[in-house]
Amino acid sequence: MITELKNIKKSFGSTDVLKGIDLTIEDGEFVAIVGPSGCGKTTLLKILAGFERPTSGELLMDDALMNRVPPEQRNISLVFQSFALWPHMKVKEQVAFPLKHHRFVSEAFKKQPDVRVEEMLSAMSMSHLADRYPHELSGGQKQRVAIARALSPAPALILMDEPLSSLDAKLRIELRYEIQKIHRQFKKAIVYVTHDQGEALAMADKIVVMNAGKIEQIGTPQEIYYYPETPFVADFVGKANLLEGTWDNDQFSPALSPNVSWHFPKVSTSFKQAGLCPLRPEQLKPTADNQHGIEVEIQNVQFQGREMIYTALANETQLTIVSDADTRIQIGERLLVGT
């Protein structure tokens, strides 16, 4: 199923929450929506689910206009942060439930629901806990059940709203892997709302960065990370150094050392017009070439296992620099860094 949002707007009273969203979710695609609190992520998800109607614009699913179609008539499933399991049902009953009630369930699944339930539990490594009730499960296990339940009717689109945010860091990484695995295995489109840009970069085919009811940028994780189109995206996704300077086509000269010139293809015009160059910490490296480096003084060092993270001052500008763990630079040391 292809889902298209065309100039979708949503207002609550006089508050414009979505200000014209254009987005296509391809069949089987994993789309992550990221953005600061209040930017409209959940509202967008609710419009996809049918819990809210757009004020204007069109929501199309395989070319059918869906603006006013209620949730139960859409071929979708939902996974929430809060698990939302039914307390009186065993794990296997939770996963079987949509097979009886979802509108789009195939005849094969209806005829042999037990086979489908076992397939889903096995995909989420939960077969051994099929007879447990929710209160007998850990948080991570509950979310595995919620995901198995969402998948069981084989919906064309799965909507996930911060599904991992109530779990601890280790479990989040574990379940990230499980969600990637089931996405590869079942090839259903996923729209995944998250605060955690690391999650989005790690899992999604396509990232949508939202800000104040609008889309700032849509791109692959690599495009969003290495070629942010606006200072907002550079700052919101990953840590970016924004250096001031002047642009001459694709050549950038930092204001701190105007004799230095760095070549950067594909930097967007919004940075060039603002006289800014976005640089990821790992794009700045120590150099001996004073035609190519700007002078910095190291202020702080953090050991992070495989890498060292340095905070450095270039005049008044604070920069973050990352290098291999075996590089040894001392606090107070002055050196040249370049790209």
Ligand SMILES: Nc1ncnc2c1ncn2[C@@H]1O[C@H](COP(=O)(O)OP(=O)(O)OP(=O)(O)O)[C@@H](O)[C@H]1O
């Ligand atoms: N039913 C409603 N009535 C009035 N205002 C609403 C309603 N639902 C959401 N809003 C407002 O719309 C804006 C966007 O809310 P939304 O929940 O979509 O943001 P979000 O990006 O998901 O935020 P968070 O990351 O904090 O969950 C907020 O200012 C919120 O107060």
